[in-house]
Amino acid sequence: MTVVVSGIRPTGNLHLGNYFGALKSFIRMQEENQCFFFIADYHSLTTHPTPADLHGNVKNVLVEFLACGLDPEKATLYIQSDLPETAELYLLLNMNAYVGELERCTSFKEKIRQQPQNVNAGLLTYPTLMAADIIIHRAHKVPVGKDQEQHLEMTRTFANRFNRLYHVDYFPEPVAYTFEENLVKMPGLDGSLKMSKSENENSAIFLADPPEVIRKKVMRAVTDAGPTEMNQPKPQAIENLFTLMKTLSAPETFAHFSNLYDTCQIRYGDMKKQLSEDVILFTETFREKIRELHANNAYLKKVVALGAEKAHASAQKTIREVREIIGFKSF
């Protein structure tokens, strides 16, 4: 069976873009593959979060992934720091990762620019930790976006280097699990092409947003003075509202407002009112589940323990074999 691994950064709440872009495909993947999804809390230490923020963010991500339908029985859902085998493999891989190649990594250069006051060794070796995450389960596929392709390429380099160095054919070469092309890209409420919390928090509708917040955000979405000629193409910000409506509202609603636009009769206020009610309806079950799960620590504890147990079984085998290959043999 194909082994799939993906790491999720614990950086705050999930928005509709994350849901349509990543989560829906994870949920589909868990049906047909042996999936390992983990919350990358070791990785997040490169930015020095406070203990309270770190724990809160891990819990949020866990709760929201579960609320969206990730099934801890089908997939292995675990917390990265619950699997110290990853840290051991990271140490071993670092011995064959060269400073020059790590320094050339685009994300490292970007981080130097973003946080010049904190260029720590964890940032430099981020790709070896990510490689360890992936090959600890001897994964075949990694669902990642364009921005992670270079990291995946480095993972292949490290895996191949290990195989070559020790004359073994132990680690498979992980390839990208491409799902992004055929998915809806959720646009932002600010007229941008992509809903994104890191670019502009106000562009995003979060799964946990209460109805009054959703109403406020949608009503404030960027629009213009309206069309003056029939059947004209829509400016980006308007196109965005229609894309949201097409994804979340009933087809008749979308057709109704498209027609009003094409005939220059559209009133954006009315459209936004309808859209916000449809968003509220769509997110209702998520909001409900998120609230329930947040209050159910006993269940979360069980989920985390089950994830750790399943991840351990896979990782311990790898580490045992890797130690043997390297020459850490028992007396």
Ligand code: ADP
């Ligand atoms: P953000 O841009 O809000 O910081 P992340 O980079 O944390 O989002 O995204 C995590 C995952 O969600 C990635 O797989 C990314 O491709 C997906 N994703 C994020 N925003 C969108 C969007 N607007 N549309 C589709 N997918 C998205």
Ligand code: TRP
């Ligand atoms: N680097 C990934 C990101 O920024 C997160 C991540 C860490 C990851 N380890 C991974 C993704 C292993 C896939 C596989 O989104």
